Each structure stands twice: as structure tokens, then as C-alpha cells.
Amino acid sequence: MKIFLKLVVLSLVLISCNESRDNIKQYSIETLMTNNRSSGGYFSKDANKLIYSSDKSGIFNIYEVDLENNEETQITDSKEESFFVRGYSPSTREVIYSADVGGNENSHIFIIRDGNSIDLTPGENTKASFFGWTDNELEMYVISNSRDPRFFDLYKVDIETLSSRMVYKNDSGYNLNSISNNDKYLVLSLNLSRSEQKLFLYNVNSKQQVEISNQVANFSGQNFDKNDENYFYTT
DSSP states (O other): OHHHHHHHHHHHHHHHHHHHHHTOOOOOHHHHHTOOOEEEEEEOTTSSEEEEEEOTTSSOEEEEEETTTTEEEEOOOOSSSOOEEEEEOTTTOOEEEEEOSTTOSOOEEEEEETTEEEESSOOTTOOEEEEEEOTTSSEEEEEEOSSOTTOOEEEEEETTTOOEEEEEOOOSOOEEEEEOTTSOEEEEEEEEETTEEEEEEEETTTOOEEEOOOSSSOOEEEEEOTTSSOEEEEO
């Protein structure tokens, strides 16, 4: 009886596949190559606008949609480099995005201020990434290897003056996983092998660090809860 049931199921699957294959719509290669890609998708703090990146111009640029009238505005007009939006500044509503030069994968973080793009992480060999906002939303966290190309440090960028200061100096090859909502704790991970990582909790104020992984295993940090009372990780 079991064998009969398996054969019936297999027959139904084969029939279904044949029917769907006959109904597949055909597209030209021209249609395929003109298909647009989009990435990001970030709301303004008042939820009135949405910003995203799209290659509809032939290369990734930044577009903003007014959600009250659905009107779209192209924010950037790059012809050579792809611009990938990282969101709005919560306090100034200015656009934050990342871009490299010539595909060298050394992405920098930029802010659009008064119609001009300002590089917040300069340096020819610098590679940087956006890491979030402080609790008061007046400073931005950025990960950068500008000090030493081997290691990524954590910085705060004052969104008004655009000055930066180091929050965590990384001389041991840690990966920076998460920072708490209250700006007090940083979770780090260390890859020892393909089958073992360690997780650490770093107190930003006291600069004390403790291991929170409890056995030899794979650990991957996720995030703090909203009250910073618990930290979630997978293992």
C-alpha cells in the first residue's frame, strides 16, 4: 500500500510539472536585460517619505518617494559609481549612503548635505560600513579600518559637526556584531576555526570584556532586546 501511494504522488508531480512548463510565458533577452534592480528601502522618521537605491538609470542611484502623493525624485545622478542608500539621519533627515570607487570594494560612508556628498570616512585604502545610530540619534556609528587595514574599529560621527571619535579600538581581529540601544554594550565575536567562534560582551564605559559563549561551538550574535536586558544569539 505504501508503494502504491508513493507512485501516485510521483505521477501527480510529473503531471503538474508538464502543465506548468507548457504555460511558461516567454520573454526576450532585451526584456531580461532591461529589468531593474532595487535595494534598501528606508522610511523617514515621520514615515512621510521612502528612500531606496535602483539601477533604473543604468547604475545604482538614490530615489525618494513622497508617500503622500507617490511622487518620486531622483536624489543622485552618478554615472560611474553605484550609490547604495543606508537611510536618513533621524535628526536632520539628510541622506546617508555608501559607495566605492571603480568597484574596488572599499566602500565609504557619505552624507548628502546642502546638495553635496561629503565623505565621512576618507582614506584611499579605507573600508567602512554603517553601524547604526546612538540612543539620542545625534551621532552615527561607523565601522572603519582607516587606522589599520587589518582591523575594523568602531567610531561615532557627530551628525552636526561631522567630526568622528573612536569608541572601540580593535587590535585582535574581532568582528563587531551589535551595540546596545543605550550605547553601553558592544558584542564582539572571534573566529577561531570553521567550527568554533567565541562571543564577548564589552562594556563601553568601563572597557571591561567578558566571554558570553559557554562551550566549543559556532556562535553568531544577533541583537539586544528593546530594553537591553537580554541579548539574542544563534548557535
